[in-house]
Amino acid sequence: MESKQQQHLIIIGAGAIGLLTALNLAPHVASITILDRNEAGRESSWAGGGIVSPLYPWRYSAAVTALAHWSQDFYPQLGDELFTRTGIDPEVHITGLYWLDLEDEPEALAWAQRLQRPLKAVSMDSVYHQVPVLGAGYERAVYMADVANVRNPRLVKSLKAALQTLPNVEIREHCAVTGFLREQGGDRIVGVQTEQGDLLADQVVLTAGAWSGDLLKTLGIDLPVEPVKGQMILFKCADDFLPSMVLAKGRYAIPRRDGHILVGSTLEHEGFDKTPTVPALESLKASAIELLPALRDAEVVGHWAGLRPGSPDGIPFIGPVAGHEGLWLNCGHYRNGLVLAPASCQLFADLLLGREPIIDPAPYAPAVRLG
Numbered sequence: 001m002e003s004k005q006q007q008h009l010i011i012i013g014a015g016a017i018g019l020l021t022a023l024n025l026a027p028h029v030a031s032i033t034i035l036d037r038n039e040a041g042r043e044s045s046w047a048g049g050g051i052v053s054p055l056y057p058w059r060y061s062a063a064v065t066a067l068a069h070w071s072q073d074f075y076p077q078l079g080d081e082l083f084t085r086t087g088i089d090p091e092v093h094i095t096g097l098y099w100l101d102l103e104d105e106p107e108a109l110a111w112a113q114r115l116q117r118p119l120k121a122v123s124m125d126s127v128y129h130q131v132p133v134l135g136a137g138y139e140r141a142v143y144m145a146d147v148a149n150v151r152n153p154r155l156v157k158s159l160k161a162a163l164q165t166l167p168n169v170e171i172r173e174h175c176a177v178t179g180f181l182r183e184q185g186g187d188r189i190v191g192v193q194t195e196q197g198d199l200l201a202d203q204v205v206l207t208a209g210a211w212s213g214d215l216l217k218t219l220g221i222d223l224p225v226e227p228v229k230g231q232m233i234l235f236k237c238a239d240d241f242l243p244s245m246v247l248a249k250g251r252y253a254i255p256r257r258d259g260h261i262l263v264g265s266t267l268e269h270e271g272f273d274k275t276p277t278v279p280a281l282e283s284l285k286a287s288a289i290e291l292l293p294a295l296r297d298a299e300v301v302g303h304w305a306g307l308r309p310g311s312p313d314g315i316p317f318i319g320p321v322a323g324h325e326g327l328w329l330n331c332g333h334y335r336n337g338l339v340l341a342p343a344s345c346q347l348f349a350d351l352l353l354g355r356e357p358i359i360d361p362a363p364y365a366p367a368v369r370l371g
């Protein structure tokens with residue numbers, strides 16, 4: 001086999017995961033073609049809220065936590081690097097996050113103590129002092145000061161711009177992959193079929209988000225990655241309207257630096273449909289007003305839906321596919337693909353290049369999980 005350095009890679013899907021996978025690998029391989037059915041970075045990675053933490057981090061497995069913690073430490077550096085390289089600021093905004101009236105507050109605090117995370121119970125007086133626009137009637141809060149949010153549409157824009165400066169990377173948009181090419185008489189994957197013809201590669205990487213399971217069906221592989229629809233609404237307020245992220249009853253408000261406030265999100269199993277709906281709009285508005293009553297008088301300036309790549313326990317599939325040499329997965333990040341992206345893509349690059357992995361790859365290994 002050729003050394004990795006001389007290899008040509010195809011990456012299927014230009015969301016945050018595909019783009020960052022390409023950025024990590026580009027210095028180490030001969031060339032990369034990233035294919036996207038639509039425009040790069042316009043699906044889940046655009047639609048998400050961009051909280052750089054799982055919503056309730058203590059409820060996740062050690063596998064998700066390991067990726068989240070590595071990524072959280074790395075995000076400010078990633079934001080700075082992308083801004084320097086492209087002039088597009090992904091706005092990694094450290095605002096902290098207040099969880100209100102948690103049912104499992106003791107578990108949250110125990111988790112924080114065990115893992116040495118700066119999450120602590122705070123008095124409601126201090127919360128109302130810090131966030132005067134918060135709705136009345138909340139009784140308890142925990143706070144983690146170092147939680148950031150990233151302006152994800154800008155993150156994907158800056159990733160795309162960074163890749164466009166690299167001579168050995170091509171981003172081919174509006175080029176849907178329809179299947180895989182197998183070596184004649186064998187199972188090795190040697191390329192992809194697209195609506196515009198066949199393309200050959202030494203390694204094929206599947207980063208097609210919610211669509212990854214569907215594509216693998218063409219090989220008879222049953223990958224449990226399914227679309228989970230999420231709707232969000234957007235308000236525009238004064239820059240200093242909301243100083244921190246707030247979360248209650250599964251709904252959250254995220255302040256961007258310029259006063260845009262995102263409120264999300266729904267969890268719906270509607271297949272690949274991503275039409276925004278009136279009941280979701282009404283329900284999100286009601287949550288927004290309960291959290292931040294002043295939003296009653298604010299206009300909803302945006303409402304959209306995206307498809308999360310749902311996977312068992314939200315654990316992504318990262319690594320080679322057994323029985324199909326040349327085929328790799330980095331997909332299934334469910335509700336946490338933005339926070340998990342830096343670690344997932346670094347781990348993925350380590351595995352593909354045969355380097356010492358940043359963390360134990362076993363919990364994510366398709367070879368183990370797909371049997």
Ligand SMILES: Cc1cc2nc3c(=O)[nH]c(=O)nc-3n(C[C@H](O)[C@H](O)[C@H](O)COP(=O)(O)OP(=O)(O)OC[C@H]3O[C@@H](n4cnc5c(N)ncnc54)[C@H](O)[C@@H]3O)c2cc1C
Binds near residue numbers: 036049177229336
């Ligand atoms: C409402 C909502 C809120 C969210 N909030 C957060 C949050 O606060 N924090 C967080 O970390 N995560 C959040 N997420 C989850 C996060 O957005 C996803 O986990 C992440 O974006 C997944 O990235 P991805 O690159 O795998 O998928 P995507 O961004 O969906 O990219 C997949 C790409 O593959 C392309 N593709 C698909 N099929 C094909 C094909 N056959 N051929 C070629 N290209 C193809 C698509 O066009 C798409 O561009 C949220 C998601 C939603 C919907």
